[in-house]
Amino acid sequence: MSEDNAPEIVLALEIDDPALADRLATLLGSVAGLRLAAPGERAAATVVARDPRSMPDDIALTQRELDVLALMAEGASNKMIARQLGISVHTVKFHVGSLLDKLDATGRTDAVAHAARRGVIDL
Amino acid sequence: MSEDNAPEIVLALEIDDPALADRLATLLGSVAGLRLAAPGERAAATVVARDPRSMPDDIALTQRELDVLALMAEGASNKMIARQLGISVHTVKFHVGSLLDKLDATGRTDAVAHAARRGVIDL
DNA sequence: TCGGGAACTGGCCGGATGGCCAGGACATTG
DNA sequence: CAATGTCCTGGCCATCCGGCCAGTTCCCGA
Numbered sequence: 317m318s319e320d321n322a323p324e325i326v327l328a329l330e331i332d333d334p335a336l337a338d339r340l341a342t343l344l345g346s347v348a349g350l351r352l353a354a355p356g357e358r359a360a361a362t363v364v365a366r367d368p369r370s371m372p373d374d375i376a377l378t379q380r381e382l383d384v385l386a387l388m389a390e391g392a393s394n395k396m397i398a399r400q401l402g403i404s405v406h407t408v409k410f411h412v413g414s415l416l417d418k419l420d421a422t423g424r425t426d427a428v429a430h431a432a433r434r435g436v437i438d439l
Numbered sequence: 440m441s442e443d444n445a446p447e448i449v450l451a452l453e454i455d456d457p458a459l460a461d462r463l464a465t466l467l468g469s470v471a472g473l474r475l476a477a478p479g480e481r482a483a484a485t486v487v488a489r490d491p492r493s494m495p496d497d498i499a500l501t502q503r504e505l506d507v508l509a510l511m512a513e514g515a516s517n518k519m520i521a522r523q524l525g526i527s528v529h530t531v532k533f534h535v536g537s538l539l540d541k542l543d544a545t546g547r548t549d550a551v552a553h554a555a556r557r558g559v560i561d562l
Numbered sequence: 563t564c565g566g567g568a569a570c571t572g573g574c575c576g577g578a579t580g581g582c583c584a585g586g587a588c589a590t591t592g
Numbered sequence: 593c594a595a596t597g598t599c600c601t602g603g604c605c606a607t608c609c610g611g612c613c614a615g616t617t618c619c620c621g622a
Contacts, residue, residue, distance in 0.1 A: 325462060327486070336483060339448060343473055349466050360459060361488035363450070378568065391549020393608070407570050413610070414568095423578090424609080425548040426514025432555065432562050439555050439562075501598065516578065528578095530600050536580070546608090547579080 324351040328359035336365055377418060377436065384411040389428045389437050447474040451482035459488060500541060500559065507534040512551045512560050 327350055331337035340363060345352055353359040377385065380401075387397045394408045401408070412424060419436075421427035431437045450473055454460035463486060468475055476482040500508065503524075510520045517535065521528045535547060542559075544550035554560045 325459070325466070331484060336448070339472075340484060343448070343470055344467075347466055347470055349462075361454060361463065361486050363484050363486050365484035380569065388548060389552050391545045391552060393546070394610095395608085403569085404571055406572060409610070410570075416610080422514050423516070425511060425551055428548055428552060429512055429514060429555075429562050432552075439552050503599065517580095518578080526599085527601055529602060532580070533600075539580080 324349060325361065326351050326353045326357060326359045328353040328357070328362040330362055331365045333365060377415070381411050381415055381418070382436075384408060385415055385427070385431055385437055388412070388415075388424050389432070389439060447472060448484065449474050449476045449482045451476040451485040453485055453487045455488060500538070504534050504538055504541070505559075507531060508538055508550070508554055508560055511535070511538075511547050512555070512562060 327344060329337055329341060329344075329352065331340060341352060344350055344363075383401060384397055387400055392400065394405050394412065397408045398405045412427075415421070415427050416423070419427045419430045421430050428437070428439075432439050450467060452460055452464060452467075452475065454463060464475060467473055467486070506524055507520055510523055515523065517528050517531045520531045524531070535550075538544070538550050539546070542550045542553045544553050551560070551562075555562050
């Protein structure tokens, strides 16, 4: 069908882990319609992978805390989160407090930023 | 050779351009050893492409708003931002208000999340 | 059986936040 | 010059936030 109207897609790699980078380069390099970017070449898309070592130890968040965190990232207020999860505002505050503590954040905005930075959530 | 005991590499796609996203999804979806991530699934790597033309509106933020936004993303309170920028808390609130309006956010957490999503700031 | 963690709820309170009103200074552009 | 836009400041006020105290149910592991 559409082969010639679409030129090769140039992909750049930004992978911290050398092993993963090598595997991806091998896999992607042999795909027809794809080409890996030369150093400095402008790519249509970039494959990025955060360094797994940047995540110390899994920051043990409970399921409920993840629920609350996700809604926080949506900009939801405590009241909204409470309604959404069917719990009381007090309980939401309780979980938010735990989140602030575990994520070493000073406020909910900081907590979401930290969580996003660490890959705990995706914005 | 390298014994490929390695499982599939899960790839997430974050492509602004729907056409490019579709082409990449088709190409990458048929590569042995690769799998595209389900929505929200944690991926080993992410393919990103920010189409500069996809945000021509560029959400016209003034320099001062960008200053405030950056500090907000650091989790700074209005008082801290005021001290940092050498302006009054009222002025900070003013800029925050403009930010909330321009970014269509309900609060500072939402504003930071939106800005990060749109690539206005990097967490 | 006796912790202990997770989840949940309540009250209280100081401070932060955001919306609204008002104003002035300063530079760029028509 | 006048207009526009950015930046700055002030007050007022309803609401929200986060921290503190307290308690209750579960369920799991020592």
